[in-house]
Amino acid sequence: MKILxxxxxxxDTIFELYDQATAYQKLHTTRYWLGxxxxxxxxxxxxxRQWKVVKEEVIACVFVTGFSDPHIWKERDADPAVYLHRIATHPAFRGQGLVKEIVEWTKRYARENGKKFIRMDTGSGNDKLNNYYISCGFNYLGTTGIHPDADLPLHYKKGDYSLFEMEL
Structure with a gap:
């Protein structure tokens, strides 16, 4: 496995993975990506800032990193953190612990970039996903709302978001 x-x-493959992830989300929750x-x-x-996990010569997963996320993390955005976004796994590779692999990679990436936290968010109300992120080593910090005028993708305008953080 390689992260590149x-x-x-x-x-085009990234968008195919986003479409597959959205279809999966629709089967399991009422909160899903809107494109x-x-x-x-x-x-x-x-x-x-866009990464791919390559396994068996296939793009098995994609994700995005950032060093700032003020609309979601508000005053905490001042902390030195790496933010993970839009993890989308190819259906053939679901259940293989790729998020845990991404977290281990992100720990090294964060340290190399002088960051002390890894953070992520997800739509509130999906206990299965929340518990999975906790099993990956994240602490659940509660929820936050997003201002409707925030310059974020459309799905952020639908409700509260669960916040997760890992201190290095």
Whole structure:
């Protein structure tokens, strides 16, 4: 297994994984992704914030990193943290612990970049997913609301979000 920066050639695959993840979300919760702007993903790829997990020569999973997330983390955004976003796993690789592998990789990445926290969020109300993130080593910090005018993808405008943090 390798974790590498995504390339422009991966963008169609990234969107296929997002579509598959959204279909899976719709089966298991009422909170699901509402699509993403292609220009946003292209920007993330060029900024080297979009990553791919390659396993058996297949893109098994994708995710995004960032060093700032003020709309969600508000005053805590001032802390030195890596934020994980939009983890989407290929259906053939679900259940193989890829998020735990991403977390281990992110610990090293955070330390290399002088960060003291790894953070992520997810739509509130999905206890199974919340418990999975806790099993990956995250602490559940409660929920937060998002201002409706925040410049975020559409799904963020639907309710509260559960916050997760891991201190290094």
């Amino acid at each position: 920066n995504s390339t422009p050639a991966d963008i 993403f702007d292609r220009a946003l993903v292209e920007e993330e790829v060029l900024a080297q």
